[in-house]
Amino acid sequence: MSIKFSLVIPTYNEKANLLELYGKLVSVLDSLSFDYEIIIVDDDSPDMTWRIAEDLAKQDKRVKVIRRTQQRGLASAVISGWASSQGEILGVIDADLQHPPEILSDMLRRIFYDNEVDIVIASRYVAGGRVLNQNCWQVIKSRLAILLGRLLIPRIFELVKDPLSGYFILRREIIEVKQLSPIGYKMLLEVLAKCSYKNILEIPFIFTQRKRGRSKASWVQYSLSLLHFVKLRLLGNAWQC
Ligand SMILES: Nc1nc2c(ncn2[C@@H]2O[C@H](COP(=O)(O)OP(=O)(O)O)[C@@H](O)[C@H]2O)c(=O)[nH]1
Numbered sequence: 001m002s003i004k005f006s007l008v009i010p011t012y013n014e015k016a017n018l019l020e021l022y023g024k025l026v027s028v029l030d031s032l033s034f035d036y037e038i039i040i041v042d043d044d045s046p047d048m049t050w051r052i053a054e055d056l057a058k059q060d061k062r063v064k065v066i067r068r069t070q071q072r073g074l075a076s077a078v079i080s081g082w083a084s085s086q087g088e089i090l091g092v093i094d095a096d097l098q099h100p101p102e103i104l105s106d107m108l109r110r111i112f113y114d115n116e117v118d119i120v121i122a123s124r125y126v127a128g129g130r131v132l133n134q135n136c137w138q139v140i141k142s143r144l145a146i147l148l149g150r151l152l153i154p155r156i157f158e159l160v161k162d163p164l165s166g167y168f169i170l171r172r173e174i175i176e177v178k179q180l181s182p183i184g185y186k187m188l189l190e191v192l193a194k195c196s197y198k199n200i201l202e203i204p205f206i207f208t209q210r211k212r213g214r215s216k217a218s219w220v221q222y223s224l225s226l227l228h229f230v231k232l233r234l235l236g237n238a239w240q241c
């Protein structure tokens, strides 16, 4: 049978989270009756997350591992994973359990049963979604990013409520001939700005704080995301599709 769904998990120092996420994903995906693959893209994590991923791949043929030693970065890891995938539907989920695997079955049903839907986003900002326990700095940073996004690339920020979400699935065909070259963290923004698509659905989820391991979202990453907004504005891509 051909692979219907390819899910990329970008990892950097996620040793403490990967096995739990894998267990949850498999229990969700096995309840749906199609073939899938899980592609872990690890950037040679010092905590050796890649070794756990490789052990998983030995036990479960649906798991593949890409260990990158020359490249770093969340969005480019997603591109590497998708480039080596086979599924009709592609997706990405963070490894740290801030993205609930349980809603994946609903996301997949929506895209499989409605040909008009090309992208399903797990959204923090539609009714029913929210962010829990953010500290003051996190609130300021995310509000500022949304404000700048609305100013620089208004079409995207009007089109969807959470264009900065890191948890989404899409049809392979919409990215196939596109040159995706995001700066930093925000892969979905790049897709929304550069690809052509029909309908987009947003499904609410509650974004919790990570329990184990540390965030890699540094000020450098944050600044790169703002630079990404500027790049998309200058390219004019945000208005083309
Ligand atoms: N391969 C790879 N994954 C990364 C990199 N930076 C972050 N990640 C992964 O991307 C996901 C989100 O990162 P995280 O640090 O939790 O960002 P935050 O949720 O915005 O704080 C997690 O699964 C990380 O392990 C990177 O440079 N390379």
Ligand SMILES: [Mg+2]
Pocket: 094, 096, 098, 210, 215
């Ligand atoms: Mg996180």
